[in-house]
Amino acid sequence: MGTADFTFGLEHRTAGATLFLLLSGELDIWADEELAPRAARLIGSVRPEVVIDLHHVTFLDAGGLRLLLGIRQRVARRQGTVRLIRANGQPHRVLRLAGLAGEFDVIRGEPDDGVGQGPAVPAGGPAA
Template sequence: MRHQPAPPTRFLRVRQDRGHTVLDFRGEIDIVAEVEVVPHLDAATSDPKCRVVIDLTRVEFLDASGLRLLYRARQRVLEQHGSLHLVCTDALTLRVLRITGLARLLPPRPTLDAALDQPEATPGPV
């Protein structure tokens, strides 16, 4: 099922690119953002074989709520036998992803093109 692009929110823009749903996270991804982002994230990860890219290049801050969103996306994509790729270049966010182990489960790509050009694969095991 193909979803219509969601209207942009303060924290998220959803669009289609090369057969993937791209979730552009923006600003501070915290508990306030989580409430706004979850419905869009769930819509993007609800179809069988969904192909999703989460782009964190416009994120200024990511706390535990943001990490929960990434883990939620990963779990939902696994359940749908889809693919999920992450784009991140910020040194602090990359460090948080490494420390928490999410970088192992969702290896960050340096650019959107690098993520979109990745072979289809499901996120790694827990």
């Protein structure tokens, strides 16, 4: 039915009470379908503060926006916060054009505190 050649990825790491989600590649409807359940499991079991790193996101469309909004909604239900870091280029333009840049705490550029640096932990393989 599908292909193993994913054009997107999700890794995670934690630092204190913060869950860092590192998204990569093309965030479209396929990415939303595959990554939303993984993100939900991570958020459901851990932290009220989530930082989403968009540095390696090369493409963002309505499906990717749905993924980000779904994460924000899930975190908000747990009275948590979501920040987007390194939201530059095309992803930042899409957030801005969709009128969603104000819905997130968006930090452009490089993170300045080094929190969450270190080896990434895969968030799981493709859904069966």
